Amino acid sequence: MSKTITIDGKTIPFEEGQTIMDAASAAGVYIPHLCHHPDYSPHGSCKLCNVSVNGRICSSCTFPAMDGQTVLSDTHELNEDRRRITQMLFVEGNHLCPGCEKSGNCQLQAVGYHLNMLDNHFPHFYASREMDASHPDVLIDHNRCIFCTLCVRASQQADGKDVFAISGRGINKHLIVNSQSGLLKDTDFEATDNAAHICPTGAILAKRQGFRVPIGRRTYDHKEIDQVSLAESGYRPNTTLIAETEQSQYDE
Amino acid sequence: MYEHLETAKRTENLKRIVVDPVSRVEGHGKVTLMLDENNMVQQARLHIVEFRGFERFIQGRPYWELPVLVQRLCGICPVSHHLAAAKAIDQLVGVDPVNLPVTADKLRRLLHFGQVLQSHALHFFHLSSPDLLFGFESDINKRHIVAVLAEYPDIGVQGVMMRKYGQEVIQTICGKRVHGTGAIPGGMNKSLSTVERDNLLQNIDQIIDWSISSVELIKKVHCSNLPYYDDFATIRSNYLGLIKPDGALELYHGGIRAKNDKGETIIDHVDYCRYNSYIHEEVRSWTYMKFPYLLSLGQQNGWYRVGPLARVNNCDFINTPMAEAARLEFKAHSGEAMVHSTLAFHWARLIETLHCAESIKALLNDPDILGQDLLTQGEKRYEGIGVIEAPRGTLFHHYQIDENDIVTKANLIVSTTSNNMAMNESVRQVAAEYLSGRELTEPLLNNLEVAIRAYDPCLSCATHAVGKMPLQLELIDAEGNLIDKLIKHGNGQVERNCVS
Ligand code: SF4
Ligand code: FES
Numbered sequence: 001m002s003k004t005i006t007i008d009g010k011t012i013p014f015e016e017g018q019t020i021m022d023a024a025s026a027a028g029v030y031i032p033h034l035c036h037h038p039d040y041s042p043h044g045s046c047k048l049c050n051v052s053v054n055g056r057i058c059s060s061c062t063f064p065a066m067d068g069q070t071v072l073s074d075t076h077e078l079n080e081d082r083r084r085i086t087q088m089l090f091v092e093g094n095h096l097c098p099g100c101e102k103s104g105n106c107q108l109q110a111v112g113y114h115l116n117m118l119d120n121h122f123p124h125f126y127a128s129r130e131m132d133a134s135h136p137d138v139l140i141d142h143n144r145c146i147f148c149t150l151c152v153r154a155s156q157q158a159d160g161k162d163v164f165a166i167s168g169r170g171i172n173k174h175l176i177v178n179s180q181s182g183l184l185k186d187t188d189f190e191a192t193d194n195a196a197h198i199c200p201t202g203a204i205l206a207k208r209q210g211f212r213v214p215i216g217r218r219t220y221d222h223k224e225i226d227q228v229s230l231a232e233s234g235y236r237p238n239t240t241l242i243a244e245t246e247q248s249q250y251d252e
Numbered sequence: 253m254y255e256h257l258e259t260a261k262r263t264e265n266l267k268r269i270v271v272d273p274v275s276r277v278e279g280h281g282k283v284t285l286m287l288d289e290n291n292m293v294q295q296a297r298l299h300i301v302e303f304r305g306f307e308r309f310i311q312g313r314p315y316w317e318l319p320v321l322v323q324r325l326c327g328i329c330p331v332s333h334h335l336a337a338a339k340a341i342d343q344l345v346g347v348d349p350v351n352l353p354v355t356a357d358k359l360r361r362l363l364h365f366g367q368v369l370q371s372h373a374l375h376f377f378h379l380s381s382p383d384l385l386f387g388f389e390s391d392i393n394k395r396h397i398v399a400v401l402a403e404y405p406d407i408g409v410q411g412v413m414m415r416k417y418g419q420e421v422i423q424t425i426c427g428k429r430v431h432g433t434g435a436i437p438g439g440m441n442k443s444l445s446t447v448e449r450d451n452l453l454q455n456i457d458q459i460i461d462w463s464i465s466s467v468e469l470i471k472k473v474h475c476s477n478l479p480y481y482d483d484f485a486t487i488r489s490n491y492l493g494l495i496k497p498d499g500a501l502e503l504y505h506g507g508i509r510a511k512n513d514k515g516e517t518i519i520d521h522v523d524y525c526r527y528n529s530y531i532h533e534e535v536r537s538w539t540y541m542k543f544p545y546l547l548s549l550g551q552q553n554g555w556y557r558v559g560p561l562a563r564v565n566n567c568d569f570i571n572t573p574m575a576e577a578a579r580l581e582f583k584a585h586s587g588e589a590m591v592h593s594t595l596a597f598h599w600a601r602l603i604e605t606l607h608c609a610e611s612i613k614a615l616l617n618d619p620d621i622l623g624q625d626l627l628t629q630g631e632k633r634y635e636g637i638g639v640i641e642a643p644r645g646t647l648f649h650h651y652q653i654d655e656n657d658i659v660t661k662a663n664l665i666v667s668t669t670s671n672n673m674a675m676n677e678s679v680r681q682v683a684a685e686y687l688s689g690r691e692l693t694e695p696l697l698n699n700l701e702v703a704i705r706a707y708d709p710c711l712s713c714a715t716h717a718v719g720k721m722p723l724q725l726e727l728i729d730a731e732g733n734l735i736d737k738l739i740k741h742g743n744g745q746v747e748r749n750c751v752s
Contacts, residue, residue, distance in 0.1 A: 098431055099321045131312065133656035139314060207657060208345075210316040214434070214442035215427025 005069040007051075020060035020071055021049055025233040030226035031073050032082050032111055034089075034200055035148035036061035038233045040157055043149050046089075048082050048111065083115040091122045094129065094143035095201070101210030102202030104218030108146060110225035132177065134185035137207055138196050145175045145203040155195040163189045175203070257680040260286055260295035283679060283700050296683035297538060298676045298704065307662045315341050315636075315653050316437055322649070322664075323431050330431055331367035331422055332642035335360055336649040338435030339505070339638030343525075344653060345437040346630025349505050355623030356439035361504045362615045363425045363434060364640070368503055369459075369608040370418025371643035372560075372601050376466070377411025404469050410462040414605070417459050421612065424448045439627035449616055456613045460574070463606040467578045470599045475585070482586075483685075485594040485678040485703035488513040489555065490546065491562035492670070494641050497521065499568030501575075501607060503641040509566050510546055510556060515589025518546060524639040527648060533665070543673050544665060555673035558645025559707060560600035565590045570603075572610035578603045594678050597706045642667055644707070671707045678703045 002013045005020065007029050014023035019042060024031050035046040044062035051060045052072040060073070072078065089095075089108060097103045129142040147166055155163040163184075167176045179186035189196070191206055199205075215221065219228055286295035310321055318337040323330035338360070342352065349357070419429045425444065426432025434440055474481045490513065494506035507521035508530065519530055533542035534551050545554030556562070570576040582591065582599055591600075615621055638649045645667030652661040668675075682703045 099317060099324065101317065101320075131314075131658070133314065133658045139657075207314065208316055208437070210314070211320060211433040211436050212441050215432055216442075 003065075003067040005065050005067070005071055007071040008074050014065040018065050020051060020053070020063050020065050020069070023065045024060065024071075024073070025230060025235055028230055028235050029073070030230055031060050032114060032225075033061055033229075034107060034111060034146060035150065037150055037153075037198065040150065040153040043153065046085070046146070046148055048085055050078060050081060052078065079115060082111075083117050084121070086112050086115055086117055087119075087121045089146050090117075091120050091124045093125075093127060093145060100144070100202050101205065102144070104215065104221055105213070106202060106220075107200035107225065108144075110220040110228075113220070114225050129174075132184050133207075134183040135189060135207075136185070137191035138184065138189065139205050139207050140175070140177070140184055141203055141205065142175060143203075144201045146201055147173050147175065148200060150198045150200065151175070151195045151204055154198040155189075155193065158194040161188055161193065161195075163187045163193075163195060255677075255680075257293065257296050257684060258676070283704075285683060293683045296676075296680045298672075298679045299538070299541075307664060310662050311659050313659050314657050315344050315651065315659055316657075318649075318651065318659070319435050320431075320433060329367060329371050329643050331363060331426070332371075332640055332647055333649070334426075335364055335367075335435055335504070336638040336640040336642070336647045337651075338437070339640065340636035340649045340651050341437045342638070343636035344633055344651070346633055347438045347628055351628060351630070353439055353623070353625045353628055354620050355443065356626045356628075358615055358618060358621050359425060359440045359444060359626075360435055362444075362612060362621065363422060364504050365608040365612045365615070366418045366421025366425070368418075368641075368643045369605055369612070370415045370422065372605040372608070373411050373415040373418060375643070376470075376598060376601055376605075377408065377415070403472075404465065407466065407469060410466070414459055414462055414466075414609075417455060418608075421452060424452060436627070438629045441626070443624050443626060444621055446622060449622060452612070453616050456609065456616065460606070460609045460613065463602070463609045464574060467599075467602045467606055470602045471581065474596070474599055481595045482593045484699075485682050485706065486592050487594065487674060487677045487681055488592050489557045489674055489677070490518060490549070490553075491565045491590065492546070492556040492558055493563045493566050493646050494524070494639065495521065495567060496571070500571045501563055501567040501569070501579075501604075503563075503604075503608075505640070508639075508646075511566055511590065513590055513592065515565075518548065524648070525637045527637070527639065527650075531665075533669070541672050542669055544670050545673075556670065557674045557707075558667050558670040559597060560604050560643075560645075561591065561594075561597045562645065563641060564600040564603055570607050572607050572614070574610055575603055575607035578606060594703060594706045644668065645670055668707075675704055675707050678706070 003016075004011050004013050005023060006012065007020075007024055007027075010027075010029065012023055012027040012029065014026075018026075021031055021033065021036055021042070022038075025038065031049050031051060033046065033049040035043045036049060042059075042061040044059040047059060049060045050057050051063075052075070053063060053069050060071070086108070090112070095108065097106070097109055100106070103109060127143070129145075131142065132140040149164075149166055152164040152166060155161045162178055165176050165178055166173060168174050176182065177184050177187060177189075196204060196206065284295070284297050284299065285293055288294050306322075306324075310318060313321065318341055319334045322333040322337045339349065342349070352360075422432070423429045425440075425442070426434035427442070434442065490510055492508065492510040494502045495509040496502040496506050508524055508527065509520045509522075510518040512518055522530055530547055531544050532547050532551075533544045535542055543551075543555060545551050546556060547554065564570075564579055564582065567579075570579050582596075582603060585591075586593070586596075634654070635652050636650075640647050646665075647667055648663070648665040650663040651659055654660050679700055682699050686699050
């Protein structure tokens with residue numbers, strides 16, 4: 001008999017070694033997340049994926065699934081926490097969606113919409129952060145970094161390089177580039193690296209491409225992040241996904 | 253003319269009156285009047301607080317963000333800023349206007365006609381049409397206008413629909429009604445589908461009809477009280493704007509033409525990339541807003557007006573038949589080479605609205621508009637200049653970037669800046685002709701508002717209908733003591749707050 005857990009009352013099978021997040025995704029259950037990516041080892045830092053396991057809160061992206069667990073995810077309290085965390089991310093950096101080329105393709109923005117985040121709630125930090133435009137093909141805009149470490153992991157685990165790292169603690173946490181000068185141009189980073197395409201926000205971007213994809217054809221213009229995320233993690237529902245509605249969503 | 257009122261000869265014993273609209277996003281304007289003990293105006297100044305921080309804000313950003321970022325400059329004509337920036341950054345990727353793919357060029361023009369149509373409609377129908385009723389202190393004059401308006405009972409609704417149509421054009425091309433995307437370096441990001449084209453074609457004839465009747469309306473209003481309309485806030489000035497190579501009215505791209513008050517050419521078909529050799533900006537100590545002037549005429553006489561009046565005055569013809577017929581009537585009415593009436597801005601604005609509607613129809617019927625070739629690229633350059641005729645007048649965007657594609661320098665001349673001197677002149681004219689020697693009343697101060705609004709300046713007060721503009725009037729004596737205060741709230745409610 002295969003082992004199972006329940007998430008929000010739904011029985012979900014899992015294989016040994018899977019995390020709760022893995023099992024959930026495979027079964028078509030979306031748990032909001034930002035620092036998790038199915039291709040890379042989990043990091044467990046953003047805490048957006050927090051769930052209640054037998055009454056205890058833990059990160060579903062790092063917590064192993066074990067037979068008989070009762071998991072709660074889509075509850076009012078947990079979603080409230082997630083919304084607060086997302087709001088904190090927004091005020092900590094400088095996420096000015098209307099002028100950002102990642103808008104419509106951004107996971108932070110999409111998660112915000114998913115969680116029905118309507119304002120920042122917290123006062124803005126107006127952090128003073130730099131840009132690194134030194135690389136000929138790729139730009140780092142530190143204003144938009146949420147320290148998910150996906151670029152760090154992608155560079156190490158997929159590209160066999162070690163271009164990025166997170167330095168500092170707490171409020172002083174920041175992304176650094178592993179070169180003498182601290183500049184991206186002095187690394188072996190290339191625009192074709194996986195790490196160049198992994199950033200969930202608009203912090204690492206290919207240069208000179210901004211705004212080429214028109215409104216209406218961006219990732220989250222017609223689909224919510226739960227659909228997109230499940231599809232990306234390989235989940236294929238038996239019934240075809242809700243037919244893509246070409247209905248206009250222009251007006252904000 | 254009224255320049256002697258820019259600075260009072262002696263300020264001792266003068267009272268100061270401040271007209272201060274509550275600050276809004278687009279900056280705000282303030283009129284200060286200094287009166288002597290006989291209530292004669294001794295000094296009149298319009299101060300416009302410009303949002304100068306923007307040029308600093310875009311420094312350090314990558315250049316391809318510019319067309320999107322600059323849309324935040326203005327709530328009424330974001331698309332004009334979008335396109336002016338796009339024209340500038342075309343040059344950064346080595347593309348000159350002539351090399352832009354035909355479809356991209358036509359899509360941008362269509363987009364811009366949509367923007368001018370919606371902005372003009374907003375300006376005239378929502379903000380200024382009440383002006384037609386204002387400024388008139390005699391009931392007889394008022395009744396004339398009311399009678400004219402009665403002939404056009406649906407004009408208000410039509411104005412709303414015309415504005416909506418312009419927004420539909422914008423939304424179709426940019427994906428959103430405000431702050432969409434569309435123009436990118438070297439072209440456009442989306443083609444127009446046949447379905448979209450047909451949708452827009454459906455209502456265009458109606459829009460043209462309504463545009464025609466609004467030109468008729470303004471003509472009648474203007475002629476119902478010629479002395480007032482021809483003289484109110486009227487000043488003789490030079491005029492500047494873009495022009496087509498054949499001398500036709502142009503809103504998207506052309507050389508710079510300037511004419512003097514007699515209609516004589518000062519400069520013509522000047523490449524706008526060399527604007528620096530023709531136009532300078534003067535700084536004056538009492539206001540943050542600069543005063544641009546034509547170098548060849550000097551600071552004293554080189555100031556000029558931009559916007560609908562300048563464009564309709566400057567062009568040799570309009571290349572759409574109905575707007576051209578309207579232009580001929582407009583010019584014939586004044587009996588002069590140039591029309592100087594400040595309230596004629598409204599008339600010219602509606603002629604342009606008609607031109608936009610006709611041009612939109614022509615473009616929609618042009619097979620090129622459905623093309624798929626949208627993007628091109630050349631050699632990288634480090635400097636780009638884009639100039640466009642925004643609804644309110646010539647708009648200059650000038651950028652420099654470094655080898656990392658980051659903006660190092662930005663200079664914008666918005667139409668309000670170009671009209672700065674002219675608006676000040678008009679304010680002084682009104683102050684001298686309508687206010688001086690009289691007890692100050694609210695309707696008299698409304699006259700100032702009507703004069704400023706004719707130019708459609710980029711300030712918050714232009715976005716409030718008359719009577720709805722939050723105003724603060726302060727009466728200050730020569731020692732700087734506040735003697736009296738009159739506050740008008742956004743809901744039109746007036747509060748007198750006497751300071752004892
Ligand atoms: S740059 Fe992007 S991928 Fe890297 S840590 Fe910051 S947000 Fe994550
Ligand atoms: S996704 Fe689990 S902690 Fe970030």
